[in-house]
Amino acid sequence: LGFDNEGALASLNGQPGQKGDILQIPITFNVLGANVGEVGEQQTVNLKLGTVGSYTDSIAQFADSSSTKAIIQDGYGMGYMENYEIDQNGVIVGIYSNGIRRDLGKIAL
Structure with a gap:
């Protein structure tokens, strides 16, 4: 091209x-x-x-780095589990890099 x-x-x-x-x-x-x-x-x-010659009905190349960006996002961004904690009721909570906290399980006593 x-x-x-x-x-x-x-x-x-x-x-x-x-x-x-x-x-x-x-x-x-x-x-x-x-x-x-x-x-x-x-x-x-x-x-x-x-x-040919169109920017709206064609691919284009500019002398700069490129990236993609979500215009509309439905949900949370990607995240990795960074840590976990166990609360006073024995619930294991995963703590993710995107700020989400999720219950992973519960310790049976």
């Missing part, structure tokens, strides 16, 4: 596209163990990489 100076998709396999062209790669493979028709018949999937 090639990108222009502003980070927009510009070419595929060294072949430049015109602004507005849709760049896609046909991927062909054999599906083993599936009835896809005659023996040896292949399946083809077209991987659409986006529109």
Whole structure:
């Protein structure tokens, strides 16, 4: 994939596209163990990489590090159990790095 100076998709396999062209790669493979028709018949999937010169309908590359960020999160972030404690009733409580405390079990007396 090639990108222009502003980070927009510009070419595929060294072949430049015109602004507005849709760049896609046909991927062909054999599906083993599936009835896809005659023996040896292949399946083809077209991987659409986006529109040349577009930032909203394309992949882009900018000269900076990248990361992902959740926009909406339903629940707690990932955490590791860092410690545990046993309360006066014999309940074993796990203490996690994300601030969550969970009952893990109870000591029978």
